[in-house]
Amino acid sequence: METKRFKPCEVATFQFFVSGFIKKETELNYIMADGRVIGIISGKGGVGKTSLTVNMGIALKQLGNEVTLVDADFSASNLGVYLGRYDHPVKIQKVLHDEASVEQAIFRHPTGVKAITSSNEINQVEPDTSKLREILGKASETSDYVLVDCPPGLDRTVENIIESCDELLIVTMPTQTSGINAAQIIEKCKELHKPILGTVMNMVENNPEKELLEREVEMMTESHILGKIPYDPEMKESLFENEPLVLYNELSESSIEIQRLSANLDGKQFEEPKFAKLKRGLRNFKKNISR
């Protein structure tokens, strides 16, 4: 089957429509604090932001960092669920509304990562995010990394969240809709003069018949591809088992990719696990015979 690929001129036209005359250079606009505040963002929903936030956070912790995860998805929060159903009575909304301190909202997960979760009560009012930057800055005083799990979309709340982060890491799937939304969010980050670390392609199946190629996503988003995380059924399985993937199966291909990405972000050499393929084969064999 012949798949339609984008020609460079089509990509250029697309980029023009998305970006208009947005400045290409990005001014650094850091919060004056110790750790890096990184927003994990996408534009399109369901591409794997929360999964990446939690698993990268644990991988960064395993590399010896102090990490705080913050759920900034105020209306469909699920960071605590992805941490394995861990939660805390003091949610971020209380801190945003001056009813609790940042310290009161932070709890430590058994992995050692710290987290601030968000309320998932229905019918709650949209929180005032004007204090978010202050909260993230405070959390970064005691962390090497603060990873902010962002909501999908491109509304005013998302803009406030982008403005509250030091840097943004874009997540996309290798599909046209997801790529277009990633490009839009990247343009928004540039408009707000926020540095973009690059783009992570998630749920990659390496099937050029139905997926965008790496260079196409790169051209579409005008951003560097930091990593390609394979589509991995164990991602959902691990969620079902209440255990983040990097703990559930540290040797799965996507788990290794997340660990590699985290080591790169942390400026460390990634040590490829030995005999991973063989061990994966054995694990699958055992799983199949126990079914």
Ligand SMILES: Nc1ncnc2c1ncn2[C@@H]1O[C@H](COP(=O)(O)OP(=O)(O)OP(=O)(O)O)[C@@H](O)[C@H]1O
């Ligand atoms: N690499 C992957 N392979 C297979 N499934 C994945 C992968 N990454 C994430 N998933 C699954 O995709 C679903 C959506 O993931 P996730 O909730 O992390 O996305 P999200 O971008 O945070 O979504 P939302 O925009 O709704 O917050 C989940 O069921 C998750 O287990």
Ligand SMILES: [Mg+2]
């Ligand atoms: Mg999410």
